[in-house]
Amino acid sequence: RKEVEQDPGPFNVPEGATVAFNCTYSNSASQSFFWYRQDCRKEPKLLMSVYSSGNEDGRFTAQLNRASQYISLLIRDSKLSDSATYLCVVNIKRGGQFYFGTGTSLTVIP
Amino acid sequence: EAQVTQNPRYLITVTGKKLTVTCSQNMNHEYMSWYRQDPGLGLRQIYYSMNVEVTDKGDVPEGYKVSRKEKRNFPLILESPSPNQTSLYFCASSLYRDSYEQYFGPGTRLTVT
Numbered sequence: 672r673k674e675v676e677q678d679p680g681p682f683n684v685p686e687g688a689t690v691a692f693n694c695t696y697s698n699s700a701s702q703s704f705f706w707y708r709q710d711c712r713k714e715p716k717l718l719m720s721v722y723s724s725g726n727e728d729g730r731f732t733a734q735l736n737r738a739s740q741y742i743s744l745l746i747r748d749s750k751l752s753d754s755a756t757y758l759c760v761v762n763i764k765r766g767g768q769f770y771f772g773t774g775t776s777l778t779v780i781p
Numbered sequence: 782e783a784q785v786t787q788n789p790r791y792l793i794t795v796t797g798k799k800l801t802v803t804c805s806q807n808m809n810h811e812y813m814s815w816y817r818q819d820p821g822l823g824l825r826q827i828y829y830s831m832n833v834e835v836t837d838k839g840d841v842p843e844g845y846k847v848s849r850k851e852k853r854n855f856p857l858i859l860e861s862p863s864p865n866q867t868s869l870y871f872c873a874s875s876l877y878r879d880s881y882e883q884y885f886g887p888g889t890r891l892t893v894t
Contacts (some may be wrong), residue, residue: 712869714886720838767837768826772823
């Protein structure tokens with residue numbers, strides 16, 4: 672069983688739409704959670720960390736549900752520049768091992 | 782400029798010929814890590830290092846070696862590369878003490894024939 676699972680998509684949405692991605696993790700001892708963004712096989716870049724209380728950064732909202740072991744990312748008012756692959760990342764041991772989901776592809780259409 | 786650098790960026794080699802991919806960061810980060818990315822499998826961690834002289838296996842360490850003799854450098858060594866190690870490799874670093882935000886290098890595309 673994979674440590675982290677994501678719906679690969681692709682998600683094709685019009686500009687201005689709201690889109691949500693979910694990610695499930697299998698290890699209940701998971702400590703830290705992140706969303707990264709990756710453009711066209713370039714290096715991943717941190718989009719946001721995910722906190723237990725949920726957190727928001729502009730048009731992006733991340734939430735964590737420890738009981739159900741999933742994290743989510745909501746993008747409001749989608750822009751063309753949001754087109755990318757979004758990676759869910761889980762840290763099992765503090766400072767040690769990281770597990771990446773396979774990524775969810777988003778294309779925002781004009 | 783704060784960055785993680787990797788060399789080479791592209792490499793085509795033959796089975797069994799030892800190679801080293803270098804990784805260097807100029808941010809005084811304690812934590813460094815190597816990943817490989819393959820279609821359908823995502824990024825998988827190969828090795829990581831919490832600090833100088835401290836390294837540990839990730840999810841897919843077989844066929845790889847690492848060393849951390851200096852804080853800024855974390856080379857990845859393939860003693861005897863095989864075709865199944867053809868992949869896109871990323872090095873990453875993070876401050877560790879305060880943050881697990883990982884900064885990634887630009888990637889090394891390795892082809893083993």
